[in-house]
Every structure is written in C-alpha cells, then in structure tokens.
Amino acid sequence: MPPFHRQPEWQQPADRHTQLVDPVLTVRQLSRFDFNLRSLVRIDHALVFSTPKGSFEAYPPPRRPTRAEVVANRYTAVYEVDMGVHRWTAELTLPSDNDAFEFTAEVDLSWQVLDPARFVASGHRDVPGLLLGELQQAARPVTRRFAIADSAVTERELLQAVTVLGPLGAPAGLQVTWTLRLRRDQANIEHQQRLQAIDHSAAEQVRVAQRGMEVDVEADRRQRQQDALQVERAMVYGTQQQELLLQQQRWQHEQALLHSGQQHQLALQHGQQQLELQQIEAQKIDFYQWHLQQGGVHSWALHLAQHPEDSQLVMTSMREDQLRMIQAQMDLVKQLLSGDAAENYELEGPKQLALRTVSDILNQRLPGVPQSPPPLPGGTGPAYPGVVVDAAGQVEAGRTDAGRGDAPP
Structure with missing residues (x-):
C-alpha cells in the first residue's frame, strides 16, 4: 500500500x-x-x-x-x-480573606486519556490547563472565606469542595488523580518561622532557667549534705581531739603526781641522807674532839690510823715534841725550885708535880702520859664518844654507842 x-x-x-x-x-x-x-x-x-x-x-x-x-x-x-499516563506538578495562587495575603497550593496531577473520541470532540489541547482551571474554579470561593493563618482548615474545606465537584477532566474523557497541598505565602511562612524561632528560644531559655533552678536546688542540697557531713566529721574530730586532750591532761597529771611523788621521795631521801650525814659529821666531831682532848700522842695515833705511810714523819715529830716538852718541863721545874717569889705552902702542890714529872722522866715515860689507859667506868663503855668497847677493853668493830651498824669514820 x-x-x-x-x-x-x-x-x-x-x-x-x-x-x-x-x-x-x-x-x-x-x-x-x-x-x-x-x-x-x-x-x-x-x-x-x-x-x-x-x-x-x-x-x-x-x-x-x-x-x-x-x-x-x-x-x-x-x-x-x-493514551499513556502523564504526570504534572504545578503551583496555584489562591486568595485569602485578605488581599494582602494569598495561599499557595501545590498540585500533583496524574492524567490519562480514557475516551479518545470524547477528548478529540472536546477540542481541548492543554490538559494541565484544563485541570488546573477546574481546580481554581472550585477552590477560589472556598479559600476566600479563610484567613491566611487558617491554612489547615482551608485545605480540609478545599479538598471536600473539589471532591463534591466530581472527577476532574471527566467531561473531556480524562481519568485524573490529584493531590493538593495548601500552605501560606512565603512572607507569612518566614514570619511564622521567626515567631516560632522566638518561641523556641523563649521556651529554651525557660527550660534552661527551670532546669537551672533544679540544678541549683540539687547543687544546694548536695552542698548542704556535704556541709552536714563536714560538720559531723568536725564534731567527731573535735570529740576525738577533746578526748585526746583530756587523756593527755590525765597523763600529764599522773606524770606530775608521779614526778612530785618521786621528788618528794627524793627530797625525803635527801633529807634523810642529810640527816645521816649530819649525824656522821657530829660523830666525827665527837670522835676527833675526844682524841684531840687526849693529847698529842692520841692525835698522832689518829693521824697514823688514817695515813700509815706517814709513820716516819710522825715518829720524828713526836720525838721533837717530846724533847721540847721535856725541856720546857725541866725549865719550869728549875724555876719553881729556885724561885723565891712565892710562899712555901703555895709551892707545895707545884713542887710535888715537878717531882712527879722528874720521876716520870727518869722512868723514861713521857710527862703527862699514863702508864696504862684510864679505866672506863664499870670496865666497859666507849673509849671515845661513839665507839663501843667490850668487857676486855677491845673496840667492837661496826658498832657505836647508839646501837648503829655504821663503823666510826
């Protein structure tokens, strides 16, 4: 063909x-x-x-x-x-109750020629324009009744009105599915976004303040708890310190008492020792006084008893003393026998003493020294103060006339 x-x-x-x-x-x-x-x-x-x-x-x-x-x-x-399925997306501007503000509607269309003969007979050559025109025709009277802030209510009423109108494009032999989303204009959206940001900021500040107060309350509670624990620890520590101080004071008092007792005991001992030393000194004084009262021979005997290494010196000194004493006595006898200054009865006693002295010299005894120590009363008793002599005339070692066990110095 x-x-x-x-x-x-x-x-x-x-x-x-x-x-x-x-x-x-x-x-x-x-x-x-x-x-x-x-x-x-x-x-x-x-x-x-x-x-x-x-x-x-x-x-x-x-x-x-x-x-x-x-x-x-x-x-x-x-x-x-x-006869294929075609999609179309468009935006419509719909009026609100105030001419200064307009709604913005986003429409998603999906259309298909269902009856080709009817579509050709309808004479339409712009399918999206046809459908959007029907939407605007049904939507404008609805959106005019609502304020720009009532976008949600307006969208609900608009969907209901378009649904009551019937399927879009049906007279032109079209099968259409559509979705409409209504929103405010961009200026109002930005304004609402700013208000929302302010609300969010205020809410955030309020939340921060509230949570901050809760944090402050919790921090204060914790600080109070810590203070209470610190006070409790301080009280326990103070109690322990006080007990320790009291214990130390008791110890110091006991030490002071012990020390004072020891000092008192030492003082008593020292006093007793001083008393004993005074008694010993008194015995020494009596002992030396008795020996010194016995004459030079006893003094030299005492010196030899304490210092036996000085025997040569003692013998020499005793000999010289004896010679001087004999010479002095001979001179005194001569003066008494040849003197005429006194009467005969006055010279009777001295003459006898002079004759006895001459007799002692001739008998080779020191003048004034007895042939034997003078007998003690009763045959016993001390030869000198502080010394005990037994019945045979011997000195008892380690005994005194006071019954003490201390030896003579």
Whole structure:
C-alpha cells in the first residue's frame, strides 16, 4: 500500500518520556487512495476518525480499521491520541480573606486519556490547563472565606469542595488523580518561622532557667549534705581531739603526781641522807674532839690510823715534841725550885708535880702520859664518844654507842 503523500496538519515529536500537554500527536486529512496506517501509527496510541457527519469514531490500541472500513465509512481525518499516563506538578495562587495575603497550593496531577473520541470532540489541547482551571474554579470561593493563618482548615474545606465537584477532566474523557497541598505565602511562612524561632528560644531559655533552678536546688542540697557531713566529721574530730586532750591532761597529771611523788621521795631521801650525814659529821666531831682532848700522842695515833705511810714523819715529830716538852718541863721545874717569889705552902702542890714529872722522866715515860689507859667506868663503855668497847677493853668493830651498824669514820 502506498504511504501518505501529504504532510500532517498537526504533529508533535513525542515519545514515552516526553511531558505532554496535548495528547493528540498527529492530525491528518485522508483521501480515498493514499492510506497506510500500519506503518505510521504506534501500537499504544489510539486512532480517532472523523466522519462526514462531524462525529468521531475511536479505535483504541491494538484495534485498527481496515482499508475497506475506511472507504466504507468515508473517514475524512484521523487523530493519533496518546493514551499513556502523564504526570504534572504545578503551583496555584489562591486568595485569602485578605488581599494582602494569598495561599499557595501545590498540585500533583496524574492524567490519562480514557475516551479518545470524547477528548478529540472536546477540542481541548492543554490538559494541565484544563485541570488546573477546574481546580481554581472550585477552590477560589472556598479559600476566600479563610484567613491566611487558617491554612489547615482551608485545605480540609478545599479538598471536600473539589471532591463534591466530581472527577476532574471527566467531561473531556480524562481519568485524573490529584493531590493538593495548601500552605501560606512565603512572607507569612518566614514570619511564622521567626515567631516560632522566638518561641523556641523563649521556651529554651525557660527550660534552661527551670532546669537551672533544679540544678541549683540539687547543687544546694548536695552542698548542704556535704556541709552536714563536714560538720559531723568536725564534731567527731573535735570529740576525738577533746578526748585526746583530756587523756593527755590525765597523763600529764599522773606524770606530775608521779614526778612530785618521786621528788618528794627524793627530797625525803635527801633529807634523810642529810640527816645521816649530819649525824656522821657530829660523830666525827665527837670522835676527833675526844682524841684531840687526849693529847698529842692520841692525835698522832689518829693521824697514823688514817695515813700509815706517814709513820716516819710522825715518829720524828713526836720525838721533837717530846724533847721540847721535856725541856720546857725541866725549865719550869728549875724555876719553881729556885724561885723565891712565892710562899712555901703555895709551892707545895707545884713542887710535888715537878717531882712527879722528874720521876716520870727518869722512868723514861713521857710527862703527862699514863702508864696504862684510864679505866672506863664499870670496865666497859666507849673509849671515845661513839665507839663501843667490850668487857676486855677491845673496840667492837661496826658498832657505836647508839646501837648503829655504821663503823666510826
């Protein structure tokens, strides 16, 4: 079959991914002898033929008319219609009760030619414009009743009004699904965002203040608890310190008492020792006084008893003393015998003493020294104060007249 020799009256390059506004892709005038549809029409497109009477007959895919049908029905033109599903997104500006503010509606459309003959007969060539016009026609009276701040209520009322209106695009043979979102204008949104930011900041500050107060209360409670613990520890420590101080004072008092007792005992011992030393000194004084009263021989005997290494010196000194004493006594006897200054009765005693002295010298005894020590009364008793002599005239070692066990010094 020969192909078409005439150019189409209307043709738009479109494929599956083209966003269409008009689903009619091609419009051709038909003659009786140039007809070849099989090679020019896509399998998913519908063909709508116009008749001489002005009606339209559709052949949806994959149905196609034969040459005999075309000739018999005397079709004058053919429309190639896309029956695919197409999506469209648009924004509408809808008025509010105040002309200074407008709602913004976002519409998502999904449309498809359901009746190609009706769509071609309707004469519409802008499907999104058709659908958005119907939406605006139904929405504007609704949004006019609400303030710009009542976007949620306005959207609910708008959806209800459009639903009552009926399916969009139904008179044009279209099947449409749509979604509408209504919001305030951008200035009002920014204003609300600023107010919300202020509210959020205020709420945050209030929350910070409240939580800060709670933190302060908790910190104060914890500080009070710590103070109470510190006071308790301080009281316990003070009690321990006081007990320790009292214990130390008791110890010091006991030490002072012990020390004072020891000092008192030492003082008593020292006093007793001093008393004993005084007694010993008194005994020494009596002892030496008695020996000194016995004459020079006893003195020298005492010295030899204490210092036996001085025996040579003692003997020499005693000899010299004896010679001087004998010489002095001889001179005294001579003076008494030859003197005439006194009467005879006055010289009787001294003469006898002089004669006895001469007799002692001749008997080779020291003058004034007895031949034997004078007897003690009763044959016993001390030879000198502080010394005990037994019945045989011997000195008892380690005994005194006071019954003491101390030896004479």
